Amino acid sequence: MGAGGDESVAVYGIMDESAYIDLPAELAAGEVFISSAFQNKFGLQVGDEFQLHEEYENKEYTFTVQGVTEYDGGIAVFMPNTSFNEVFDRDPDSFNGFLSQKEITDLDEKNIATIITEEDITKVTNQLMHSMGQFFWVFRIAMVVMSAALIYLLAKIIIERNEKSISMAKILGFQNGEISSLYMLPTAIIIVCALIGFGVGYLLIIKLFKIFMMQMDGYFAFYMEPRSMVLSIVYLLVGYAFVSVIDYIRIRRIPMDEALKNID
Numbered sequence: 657m658g659a660g661g662d663e664s665v666a667v668y669g670i671m672d673e674s675a676y677i678d679l680p681a682e683l684a685a686g687e688v689f690i691s692s693a694f695q696n697k698f699g700l701q702v703g704d705e706f707q708l709h710e711e712y713e714n715k716e717y718t719f720t721v722q723g724v725t726e727y728d729g730g731i732a733v734f735m736p737n738t739s740f741n742e743v744f745d746r747d748p749d750s751f752n753g754f755l756s757q758k759e760i761t762d763l764d765e766k767n768i769a770t771i772i773t774e775e776d777i778t779k780v781t782n783q784l785m786h787s788m789g790q791f792f793w794v795f796r797i798a799m800v801v802m803s804a805a806l807i808y809l810l811a812k813i814i815i816e817r818n819e820k821s822i823s824m825a826k827i828l829g830f831q832n833g834e835i836s837s838l839y840m841l842p843t844a845i846i847i848v849c850a851l852i853g854f855g856v857g858y859l860l861i862i863k864l865f866k867i868f869m870m871q872m873d874g875y876f877a878f879y880m881e882p883r884s885m886v887l888s889i890v891y892l893l894v895g896y897a898f899v900s901v902i903d904y905i906r907i908r909r910i911p912m913d914e915a916l917k918n919i920d
Contacts, residue, residue, distance in 0.1 A: 671737050679734060684739070688735045689721075689724065690723075690725070702724070706718070803896075804894075810846065811903045827912050833904075
């Protein structure tokens with residue numbers, strides 16, 4: 657069935673006391689539960705109505721959302737099997753499928769359309785991790801190098817343009833550590849801006865990802881591990897610490913007589 661333009665929607669009739677989908681017994685015909693993927697993609701809430709139409713027939717059905725089932729594997733609608741048969745004009749006792757965590761061995765093979773295993777579901781993910789997993793490590797290293805290079809170039813410009821001021825500060829008795837903290841402050845502001853940009857970028861990616869998914873048939877959730885967020889900040893701080901050491905050495909090497917050069 658279709659919804660939201662060309663979106664394909666799977667509609668399931670669930671038997672009473674199902675071990676997989678828990679539906680209230682008092683659901684009336686036309687009242688359904690939807691998958692969390694359906695809710696996240698189209699922003700539906702409990703009490704909202706939506707329409708589905710037959711793919712090859714000129715029929716439309718209106719349903720009311722009564723709840724959400726945690727299922728991000730597809731755009732799906734769940735209703736009691738009795739309601740399913742009533743809405744779609746089927747025999748009251750008819751059904752055409754099983755949900756099982758174990759292999760069903762008491763059916764004739766000709767009655768089994770397909771078998772979907774856990775390996776089948778994770779096959780694409782495993783293939784991506786195998787082919788691109790090492791690439792992500794290279795990407796991480798490249799990000800550390802790029803962030804360090806950006807901070808280094810900014811600090812280098814600041815120090816070169818203030819060599820005479822740094823030299824004069826040494827003449828006045830300031831220690832290298834005090835001078836370093838003074839001239840490294842602008843680069844520390846970059847860290848703050850980068851952290852703010854990380855938060856803004858994360859929210860922007862979520863928005864763009866949702867727009868992208870609206871153009872596609874199906875849905876999969878965007879997820880970023882908290883560990884990855886922390887590591888992104890750690891990589892940035894590692895680059896900053898590396899540059900700070902280099903700039904401290906540069907400041908130490910500036911002689912005190914630099915302030916006396918080219919004085920008119």
